[in-house]
Amino acid sequence: MAPDPGLLRLRVSLRAVLGIALAVTLSELAGLSLTASITGGLAALLALFTVADPTVRGQAVTTALLPAVGFPALALATVLHETPTLRDAVWLAVIFCGVYARRWGPRGHALGIFAFMTFFVTQFLHAVPAQLPDLYTAMTLSLVASSAVRFGAWCIERRTPPPAAPAPKDDRGLARPTTRQAFQAFAACAFAMAAGQVLSQERWYWAVGTVWWIFVNTTSRGETLVRGFRRLLGTITGILVGLLVAVPLQGAPAPTAALIAVCVFGIFYTAALSYSWMMLCVTVMAGLLYGLLGVLTPALLGLRLAQTGVGALGAGLAVVLILPVTTDAVTNRWVRRALHEVHGCTATAARRLAGDPDADPAPRVAQLEALLGRVRLSLAPLVHPLNPLRPRKERARRVLALLDDCAREARGLAAVAADPEASHDTRLTAACHRVESAVATLVGASPKHLTRPHVEPSPHHPGAEQALAHLQRLEHALTSLSQPLQGTTFAQP
Structure with missing residues (x-):
């Protein structure tokens, strides 16, 4: 029921079904x-699911590189299948x-x-070295088909610009979250x-797979714990559905293939919305x-x-x-960056309204939306229904609501600035300075006011009035943030 602007999720999901069906069909015809x-x-x-470079060219390069890691992994997994100790050690190194x-x-x-x-997958299928030529052929055909x-x-990306992605961190050593993870x-x-x-x-690898996917797209301790709970919930419901659907079929080819296609659609359609729903589809x-x-029973x-359950534990x-990364530590980074982007x-x-044709706020708004997505993800453990700490939960909800207000006003301001008839109002400069000061207060920095080109004021222009209204509401939201952020580490240096 979640909104799907431009039916993007629907198109991506249908494309995935088509690409995977074509891949399997080619393997069967071969x-x-x-x-x-x-x-x-x-x-x-x-x-189709994991390659997510910001450009189409980057996605194509990453897809072309997949066999460079897939082929050696296939070879190692099949050759070491009969030597469990060495196989486990190598797999841990791969992990x-x-x-x-x-x-x-x-x-x-x-x-x-x-x-x-x-x-x-070699553990799942009990593949052996003699099957490697077939496995390599199938992987190559499938990557070409998809x-x-x-x-x-069906190149959706060429028609839908990818969202702005936050820049990587500059941490080093054990301060880097990926190293800790x-x-x-x-x-x-x-x-x-x-x-x-x-x-x-025989089926021990499911526990390892559970651990791996719990760690995907998480950073903090809280995110990982919540994801583990959602994984368990999705698996339980998926097993119940499997008992009603998969077990009675007993592998009948036509209906099984049709239901697998439905599951693939469900995986792609729900992935961005609910990990539990996605895991239900994966389990079925x-x-x-x-x-x-x-072998299904x-x-x-x-x-x-x-x-x-073992993997989630x-x-x-x-x-x-082990080297825990707290929710506050992660949230602190993303809230600070979101606040700086609000000012950006x-x-x-303001520069666009002042007559600078090279100033385009649209990319900055897209970047802000991407950063707010990460803030929501990092705060998800605090607003989770099972979180017993009600004061922290309410404070986190307040922070999210006010940051959403900031984003809404920033979008409105950018829309006004895009109007070529909108002109500069001297009150905008003062309002922008107040916004900058509010951000500086929240993040513990000193405001650095930007100089703007001099343009004759036109205080009664409708565009200027609208821009001023957005700036005033933005200033109010930023000022209101000081209370829920007080006493937390969300926005302190």
Whole structure:
């Protein structure tokens, strides 16, 4: 029921179904085995789901690099399948490197996920070295097919500019969140491997997979704990649906393929909205795949739930005990950056109103929206319904509401500035200075007023009046933020 401006989520989801269906069809037409076709389908899904560079060219380059990590991972996983100790050690090394690679942005993130999941799928399918040629062929065909859909037949990105992405941090060593997460994921996966193998020598890898995906797109301790809860909730509901849908089918090809397509659509359509809903779709799809392989039983679904619980426990222990990154520490960074961007939007819009044709506030507003998305994500643990700390929950909600007010006024100001008839009003300069001072007070900095070109004032122009109204409401929202931020570390240096 969430809004879908431009039906973007719908189009991305339908494109994913088309790309993955084409990939699997090519594998089947090539006479490859079911194991190879499933591997190819997963490769296409990952290419469409995880590759998120800000430009189409960057996405194409990252997609082309996927085999560079996928092929070695396939080879290692299959060759080491009969030597569990060495296999586990190598997989832990892949996990550490995959998480650490996130420091290089979307490309490192996508390549790390692809390497991990390629290793994972060989455990899921019990692939052996003799199958490597088929697996390589299926992966290559699938990446070509999904790329043909994504970059050729249905290139949504060329028509929809990607949102602005926050710049990477300058932290070094253990101060860098991705470094800390690499150690946390390594320890959590080691725990999941050991505990998972106690539960089952055949399906232990589900616990490791749970840990990995809990750590994806999280930074702080609170984010990870909330994601673990949502993963468990989505798995439970997915198993209940699987008992009603997947088990009775027992791998019947046509209806199973149709339902897998529905699950793929659900994964892409709900991913940005609800991790629990996405995990429901993933769990049902896994059950359907097990049905195709002829091993699906209610007991197997129960084992998956137990392995998910083990993985969530391992992730929770790791983020609490090993180099923890607190929610306040992460939120502090994003709130500060969002506040600075509010001032950037204001200053750029003011220059545009003052007659500077090169000043365009639209990119700054897009950047602000992206930063607010990260603020919402970092504050999600504090506003979660299960958070028992009501004062902190209410304070976090107040911060989010006021930052949303800031974004709304910044958008309105940018829209007024885009009007070529809008002209400068001397009151705008004073209002911009007050906004700058309000931001400086919140982040503990000294205001640095910008000089603006001199233009003859036109105080009664409707555009100037509207801009002034936006600036006044923006100043009020920033001033109101001082109360909920007081006594927190959200915006202190």
